[in-house]
Amino acid sequence: xxxxxxxxxxxxxxxGDGVGTEVITQAVRVLDVYKKKCALPLxxxxxxxxADRFLRDGTTFPNEVANRIACEASAVLLGALGDPRxxxxxxxRDILFGLRLGLDLYANVRPVIALHDRLVPLKGKAKEDVxxxxxxxxxxxxxxxxxxxxxxxxxxxxxxxxxxxxxxxxERLIVAGFEYAKKKGHAVVHLADKSNAMRHAHExxxxxxxxVAARYPGIEAKHLYIDALCxxxxxxxxxxxxxxxxxxFGDIVTxxxxxxxxxxxxxxxxxxxxxxxxxxxxxxxxxxxxPSLAGKDEANPFASVLTVGMMLSHLGYTGExxxxxxxxxxxxxxxxxxxxxxxxxxxxxxxxxxxGELERSLDARVATLFQRAD
Ligand code: IPM
Ligand code: MN
Numbered sequence: 022x023x024x025x026x027x028x029x030x031x032x033x034x035x036x037g038d039g040v041g042t043e044v045i046t047q048a049v050r051v052l053d054v055y056k057k058k059c060a061l062p063l064x065x066x067x068x069x070x071x072a073d074r075f076l077r078d079g080t081t082f083p084n085e086v087a088n089r090i091a092c093e094a095s096a097v098l099l100g101a102l103g104d105p106r107x108x109x110x111x112x113x114r115d116i117l118f119g120l121r122l123g124l125d126l127y128a129n130v131r132p133v134i135a136l137h138d139r140l141v142p143l144k145g146k147a148k149e150d151v152x153x154x155x156x157x158x159x160x161x162x163x164x165x166x167x168x169x170x171x172x173x174x175x176x177x178x179x180x181x182x183x184x185x186x187x188x189x190x191x192e193r194l195i196v197a198g199f200e201y202a203k204k205k206g207h208a209v210v211h212l213a214d215k216s217n218a219m220r221h222a223h224e225x226x227x228x229x230x231x232x233v234a235a236r237y238p239g240i241e242a243k244h245l246y247i248d249a250l251c252x253x254x255x256x257x258x259x260x261x262x263x264x265x266x267x268x269x270f271g272d273i274v275t276x277x278x279x280x281x282x283x284x285x286x287x288x289x290x291x292x293x294x295x296x297x298x299x300x301x302x303x304x305x306x307x308x309x310x311x312p313s314l315a316g317k318d319e320a321n322p323f324a325s326v327l328t329v330g331m332m333l334s335h336l337g338y339t340g341e342x343x344x345x346x347x348x349x350x351x352x353x354x355x356x357x358x359x360x361x362x363x364x365x366x367x368x369x370x371x372x373x374x375x376x377g378e379l380e381r382s383l384d385a386r387v388a389t390l391f392q393r394a395d
Contacts, residue, residue, distance in 0.1 A: 023095050023301065029062040030095040030336055033086075035116070037071040039310025040320035040368075041100025047322035047372035048098060048329045051345070054376055058383040061338065066094070070116055072104030074126040082117035087123055089299060096332050101310040118166070120303045121159050126292035127190065128197040129159035129271060129286070131307060133258075133288070136350040139363055140283030143255065151281045153261035156198040157271020159292055161185045164268045186222040188229065195226075195233045197295035198265035202240050208260040210234070210240045213250040213270055226267065238291035251277060279307055283353070286321025286361045289328040291335060304332040305385070318367035321359040323349045326375055348377075348378045 032052070036045035055061040090097060097120055102113035111389050120126065135141045135151035136175040143150070144256040165185040172178050195212070210304035212230040216223035227244060234242030245253070247270045251258070254277055265272065279288035288307035294300040306324035314320050330345035343364050351357075364371065 023093050025093045029064055031064050031066055033068055033090050033094045033097040035068045036084050036100040037102045038104045039312050039315035041310050043320050043368045044322040045100040046326040048325040050372055050376050051326055051329050054379050072107050075112040077209050081112040082119040094301050099305040107311050121292055124301055125294050126303055127160045128293045128295040129157040130291045131155045131275040133282050135282045137353040150259040154263055155271055155275050156265045158194040158268045161190045162268030168280045184222050186225050186342055189224055191229045195230055195265050198263050199237045202263045210263045211243045211245055213245050213247045213266040217249050255291040282360050286324055288324050289331055291331045302335055303327045320368050322360050322368050322372050348375055
């Protein structure tokens with residue numbers, strides 16, 4: 022539970038780098054519409070963190086900020102991190118992993134939902150064929166940071182990154198996937214691992230998966246090796262509803278997923294401590310800072326708009342994810358979108374369309390409420 026002013030929700034906003042600032046500007050416009058039209062009690066706390074700040078004064082992710090987020094915020098809205106001026110990217114890892122690991126946001130939930138037939142690049146497939154969600158373990162695996170380099174820069178160099186898989190970490194992520202499937206009424210959950218080669222770490226995934234599955238008798242549990250999953254995602258994605266997997270495979274497979282749903286400009290995500298909905302959560306588009314697009318008003322803001330939908334729904338405003346999905350789908354269908362998804366608008370102008378439609382939709386909702394009250 023956050024200790025922010027009672028009844029109000031504090032949202033930490035970190036636009037970050039590159040196109041992150043442009044897409045988060047549009048996301049904030051969407052939140053402003055909700056504040057104006059529905060008086061949502063959201064207080065936005067804009068944080069100047071990212072490459073510019075790091076280059077200015079060396080700040081990456083201060084402890085005071087991390088502590089205030091943990092104690093007071095209800096959610097974090099993050100744009101993107103990464104800047105060619107800072108090739109080492111340590112500042113970006115400090116912020117991103119400071120949030121994911123620091124807040125123990127173990128479930129990275131990445132919907133791969135195509136909102137329009139035109140967005141699906143597979144021959145003969147339509148949006149109905151691309152309707153699944155990836156649950157990516159978000160706090161361990163190859164991202165643990167454990168490892169090192171030895172004899173660096175010599176011909177005998179050794180580089181090690183450990184793949185850390187704990188029973189607790191694996192189980193809670195798998196449980197999150199099954200709980201989601203149960204809530205949504207999905208009949209099947211897939212595990213993707215590489216237990217044929219990674220026989221220690223991924224055997225733990227395999228064993229835990231079927232143990233957890235036994236607690237959900239109405240849901241079929243199916244196992245695939247990650248390479249086979251990649252093949253099937255392209256050949257026949259319609260069979261998937263929920264996929265649970267480790268940190269690295271989840272990262273990779275959700276870029277493949279993004280391609281199936283219209284590109285990275287359409288892919289939203291939530292980072293949750295899934296077993297406790299009261300805990301602060303973090304929301305970010307799947308795409309990166311895209312330095313080559315930055316500052317040109319070309320980036321697609323829809324991933325961030327959809328991410329706001331996930332955030333609102335998590336904060337208890339259920340149905341707002343579907344409302345925003347519907348509006349984004351209409352924008353795509355009418356070509357009121359950026360070039361990557363078949364339109365000719367800039368970032369801001371496609372945000373204008375979303376804001377206008379959202380205002381209309383919320384006005385209509387308020388009108389219906391008043392009619393009912395009459
Ligand atoms: C993502 C990104 C990050 C990740 C990078 C920036 C470390 O690719 O969120 O998908 O690998 O998790
Ligand atoms: Mn990624």
